[in-house]
Each structure stands twice: as structure tokens, then as C-alpha cells.
Amino acid sequence: MSQTLHFLNEHSLAFPDPHFALSEPNGLLALGGDLSPSRLIEAYANGIFPWYSQDEPIMWWSPDPRAIIPTSDIRVNKTLRKFLKKMDYRITCNYAFEEVISQCADAPFRHEETWIVEDMQVAYHSLHKLGHAHSIEVWQDKQLVGGLYGVAINGFFSGESMFYQAPNASKVALLALSQLLSSHDINFIDCQINNPFLASMGAIEISRDEFIQQKNTAIKTSLPSGVWHPRELYLTT
Known part of the structure; x- marks a missing residue:
């Protein structure tokens, strides 16, 4: 073509x-x-x-290629596993979507100009209100220290961005999302474009054709109505 x-x-x-x-x-x-x-x-x-x-x-x-994280193969190395056993973080779903996207836009580690411009933030706020955009939050002492957001259509979740202000907070958010999706037999998270952080968490690259096939299957997979209700999430370590 x-x-x-x-x-x-x-x-x-x-x-x-x-x-x-x-x-x-x-x-x-x-x-x-x-x-x-x-x-x-x-x-x-x-x-x-x-x-x-x-x-x-x-x-x-x-x-093409497209980056995804297979939920069954998300990588938790020894250092992260040790951290998870003693962390004092609390994890939630859809408690603070607007704050998460704002933090992602202004993340201090982002050296290039952000693509999460004001119009994008407004657009994803609208998607969130319609039940198609969701966030995972990580808290420490009632302070938001990490999180991610993305777009979901049935079982297809496309991650948009993440941030952290405390050690491993974005990794904890990503792990929580993966476990949430895996618990409903969703096999992958769409990461769009790979980078060293995502690769360290198990992201792989697949062809556009293979991605479209997997995406189509995920979109046909219905999730229970309460999956994205605001609530606390708990990691299985």
C-alpha cells in the first residue's frame, strides 16, 4: 500500500x-x-x-513497529520487588485524573517540549468524563507522587503518559494497571512508542499488523462495569 x-x-x-x-x-x-x-x-x-x-x-x-507490554510478562526486577515489599504507597484508580494529566505535562524529567498541550488536556478531560480515559494514582502521605493515564475502549488500553515524584512511583502505577487488566484477561497494554523505561518494564515491539490484530481482539472484550470506578487498588507481589 x-x-x-x-x-x-x-x-x-x-x-x-x-x-x-x-x-x-x-x-x-x-x-x-x-x-x-x-x-x-x-x-x-x-x-x-x-x-x-x-x-x-x-x-x-x-x-510500525508498535510498543506493547504483555501483561503476563511485565518485568519486576529484584530491586523493584524488594521495594514493593516495604513501600508505603497507596494506589488508586480514577481518583485524580486532572491532576495526573497536569503532572504528566509538567514532569521535571521531560526535557523536550511537552505534547500534552492545553487543548490535549481539555480533550482528555472530556474523554474521562465519558468513561474512556482513566488514571492510576500513587500516593504517599496523602500526596500524589506518581501516576499514569490513558484511553480505554473495552479491553483495549492505550497508555498516554506517566510521571513520578518519588522513587519507583511510575513503575508502581504501571504494575497496578497491568495487574488490573490481567485480572480481566486483557493480554497487553499499548505503549505506542518504546523507550528505555518501558523496555526495562518489559515492553516489546511488534509489527503494525500484529498490533492491529491484538487491538481488535481487545476491543471486542467487554469488561465489567465497575472496572474503572474510582477505588483503591492492591498489588499482588
């Missing part, structure tokens, strides 16, 4: 086939459109996500 950069029609939510995405930059599929909940849900349902910086047009991506 030939690679062609597409411009989205503001009067249609349709996206081009992900196989039209460019090889360079890897995965760039389309420009334009908007960040309405309907368009975002359509994008994620097709394995496409927005990623752009301030003063740029909205860019839509479907990279």
Missing part, C-alpha cells in the same frame, strides 16, 4: 487506513481535524493517536 499523508475532513470522523502512514517520520498518518471525543474514540479504535506540539497542526500517528 502506497504511503500518503492525509488531511482530515472536518465534516467526517473517518481516518485513512493506518497502512498509509509514512515510514519517515515513522507512523505519521494524517494532519488536521479536531480533538472532539468522537474523533478521539474513532482514532483509538483504529490504533491511531494524536501527538503534536504547541503551534503545530494536530498530527495523527500509527507507528
Whole structure:
């Protein structure tokens, strides 16, 4: 299939086939459109996500290869396992979505310009209110010290970003998410693009075709209605 950069029609939510995405930059599929909940849900349902910086047009991506973490193979090394046994963190789901996304946008370790611009934050707040965007929070002494957020369509969870302000807090959030999904027979977390941190936690790269197959299976998997209700989560160590 030939690679062609597409411009989205503001009067249609349709996206081009992900196989039209460019090889360079890897995965760039389309420009334009908007960040309405309907368009975002359509994008994620097709394995496409927005990623752009301030003063740029909205860019839509479907990279090849794709990074995922198999929930059965998330990596807990000896150091992390020892930490988990003595940690005093509390873990919650959907207690502080807006604070998590704000912290992710301003994470001190992020040296490059953030892609979580104000319009993106507003858009994901809307998705959260509709029950399609969720957060995992890590607390210490009532202070939010780590977390992550992402988009879920049935059993398909696409992670967007994470942050930490205390040792291993983002790892704890990721492990909690993995165990939550695994407990409902969900086999993977979509990580979009790999990086050293994700690789250290067990992320692997698979082809776009294999990812789409797994994504389609996950989307067809219904989860119990209470999975994303605000509540405390507990790790199995």
C-alpha cells in the first residue's frame, strides 16, 4: 500500500487506513481535524493517536513497529520487588485524573517540549468524563507522587503518559494497571512508542499488523462495569 499523508475532513470522523502512514517520520498518518471525543474514540479504535506540539497542526500517528507490554510478562526486577515489599504507597484508580494529566505535562524529567498541550488536556478531560480515559494514582502521605493515564475502549488500553515524584512511583502505577487488566484477561497494554523505561518494564515491539490484530481482539472484550470506578487498588507481589 502506497504511503500518503492525509488531511482530515472536518465534516467526517473517518481516518485513512493506518497502512498509509509514512515510514519517515515513522507512523505519521494524517494532519488536521479536531480533538472532539468522537474523533478521539474513532482514532483509538483504529490504533491511531494524536501527538503534536504547541503551534503545530494536530498530527495523527500509527507507528510500525508498535510498543506493547504483555501483561503476563511485565518485568519486576529484584530491586523493584524488594521495594514493593516495604513501600508505603497507596494506589488508586480514577481518583485524580486532572491532576495526573497536569503532572504528566509538567514532569521535571521531560526535557523536550511537552505534547500534552492545553487543548490535549481539555480533550482528555472530556474523554474521562465519558468513561474512556482513566488514571492510576500513587500516593504517599496523602500526596500524589506518581501516576499514569490513558484511553480505554473495552479491553483495549492505550497508555498516554506517566510521571513520578518519588522513587519507583511510575513503575508502581504501571504494575497496578497491568495487574488490573490481567485480572480481566486483557493480554497487553499499548505503549505506542518504546523507550528505555518501558523496555526495562518489559515492553516489546511488534509489527503494525500484529498490533492491529491484538487491538481488535481487545476491543471486542467487554469488561465489567465497575472496572474503572474510582477505588483503591492492591498489588499482588
